[in-house]
Amino acid sequence: EAGVAQSPRYKIIEKRQSVAFWCNPISGHATLYWYQQILGQGPKLLIQFQNNGVVDDSQLPKDRFSAERLKGVDSTLKIQPAKLEDSAVYLCASSSRAPGSTGELFFGEGSRLTVL
């Protein structure tokens, strides 16, 4: 079974520029999550989707971050404009279970962002 695919793996941009990350979850997984992982810390949830609807985006900095999952399959996360503190690994995860229910999340390898 193919895992969660993310791209790009690495991105370096200057502050105030924009960047977009793409995620393709495991086939059939209705729930998709974006996490931000700053160096030396645990992943922090940004947003979770069930199919094409947002379940929780309370921790997404909406002045600069946006995410969509228009057809309920793949998803994009955008940052515009980027700040130095956005340097992190952006992890996408998917699950066959409803948001917040028990069961493991399957993570992609992440997209590492460096903002200069």
Add this chain to the structure above:
Amino acid sequence: GESVGLHLPTLSVQEGDNSIINCAYSNSASDYFIWYKQESGKGPQFIIDIRSNMDKRQGQRVTVLLNKTVKHLSLQIAATQPGDSAVYFCAENMYGAGSYQLTFGKGTKLSVIP
């Protein structure tokens, strides 16, 4: 300048010894817990989970213990191998902002000495 991440707690063990990684969780209402392993440059990988109505669960070479009285979780790895070297995170399923979320702890870096 570039911000510096928090210094991770570390645990060094000899190959073949048992490892115990501890985690304190925050919410007494959390009903489900997972341990994840994260190798350098990779995403977190599921190890084992436990529901709040249990106090122990065993997998292959791993055991998770849950003490709800003191809100403590531990992961025991038997006969630790070099391939176990990674950062280990506990995560709790807790309710916040209108939905359940899987919230991760800070992580512990396990180094296995050959």
